[in-house]
Amino acid sequence: MNWKEWSHVAIVVGGALGVGIVLRLLLKTVVARWAARTQTEVDDQIVKALSGRVIFWALLWGLIAALPLVHLPDRLESYLTRASLALFLFSVTWLIADITNALVPLTARRFELLVSRQIDVGDFVEVERGGGYTSHKGYVTDVNWRFSRIRSLGGTFVDIPNSFLTQSIIRQFTSPTDGALVPVDIQLGAKADLPQAEKLARVVAGEVAQTGARLRDVYFLSGREPIIMTLVFATPAGFEQGPWVSSLIARLRPQLAAANLL
Numbered sequence: 001m002n003w004k005e006w007s008h009v010a011i012v013v014g015g016a017l018g019v020g021i022v023l024r025l026l027l028k029t030v031v032a033r034w035a036a037r038t039q040t041e042v043d044d045q046i047v048k049a050l051s052g053r054v055i056f057w058a059l060l061w062g063l064i065a066a067l068p069l070v071h072l073p074d075r076l077e078s079y080l081t082r083a084s085l086a087l088f089l090f091s092v093t094w095l096i097a098d099i100t101n102a103l104v105p106l107t108a109r110r111f112e113l114l115v116s117r118q119i120d121v122g123d124f125v126e127v128e129r130g131g132g133y134t135s136h137k138g139y140v141t142d143v144n145w146r147f148s149r150i151r152s153l154g155g156t157f158v159d160i161p162n163s164f165l166t167q168s169i170i171r172q173f174t175s176p177t178d179g180a181l182v183p184v185d186i187q188l189g190a191k192a193d194l195p196q197a198e199k200l201a202r203v204v205a206g207e208v209a210q211t212g213a214r215l216r217d218v219y220f221l222s223g224r225e226p227i228i229m230t231l232v233f234a235t236p237a238g239f240e241q242g243p244w245v246s247s248l249i250a251r252l253r254p255q256l257a258a259a260n261l262l
Contacts, residue, residue: 009066016062020055027051049098053091060088124181124232125150127160136160137183182213182235184245186252188227192261194220200259201231204252211244212236 032047064084067077126137127150138152147159188197198218205215213233220229231248235241256262 005069005071008069012066012069013059013062016058016065017055020058023054023058024051027054045099049095053095056091057088060084060091124183126183126230127165181216182233182241182245184231184233184248186229186231186249186256187262188220188229188256189260189262190226192227193259194227194229196259197229197256197261200255200261201229201252204248204255205231205233207251208244208248213244213248 027047028051032044032051034043064081067080070077072080121140121143123140124138125140136150136152136158138150138158140148141151141157142149143162147161148165150158150160152158186197186201188194201218202215205213213235215231216234217232218229219232220227253262
């Protein structure tokens with residue numbers, strides 16, 4: 001081979017390598033941003049897998065295109081071409097295997113959430129991290145392959161990755177069909193007698209039962225100070241929550257204070 005032939009080979013291989021670099025940049029920027037906005041992680045895994053191989057594929061096809069310029073013996077050129085194609089097919093097979101292996105855990109997470117009935121659309125849930133820290137509280141509005149969407153009590157929507165949910169503590173309260181669940185948080189003292197606090201809360205809840213609100217559960221977050229006692233009430237449709245919650249707290253707090261629980 002003379003220098004002209006070598007230069008032609010370099011141009012072909014270099015051009016293919018440049019195309020591969022440009023494609024990789026597009027995959028990691030434009031395409032990756034688009035994939036991040038979808039509800040499935042399938043496209044994210046495909047983009048990630050392609051980004052790691054597109055330069056190799058471009059270089060491989062550049063070498064295949066450059067082989068006729070080298071003027072090798074026909075048998076050797078045919079052998080190298082077939083070997084390159086086999087290497088490309090092997091790489092594609094490996095790509096498919098990587099994508100499949102990445103998607104299996106994602107599918108398993110959603111399957112675990114739905115089949116185990118950890119959460120379902122319409123539930124009121126509280127998702128807790130370690131140490132008693134409550135990260136999210138609200139109504140489940142959607143469960144898909146990537147995340148579960150929760151509408152907080154303030155009306156904002158939060159998307160929580162299913163991978164986070166499957167590793168979190170979830171307190172679940174299925175919503176009644178004729179109304180809504182209303183959680184009421186009461187801050188207690190760090191050394192409060194929790195059974196006594198619950199007893200007082202249930203007494204006051206019985207006093208307000210005629211309003212239509214019925215106490216369904218009482219639970220505590222005691223992994224940090226102060227202790228938070230949450231009362232979960234089932235309320236009828238059209239129930240005015242704001243004034244009633246204020247009235248409940250105004251009635252309960254003096255009794256808790258008198259018992260040295262605040």
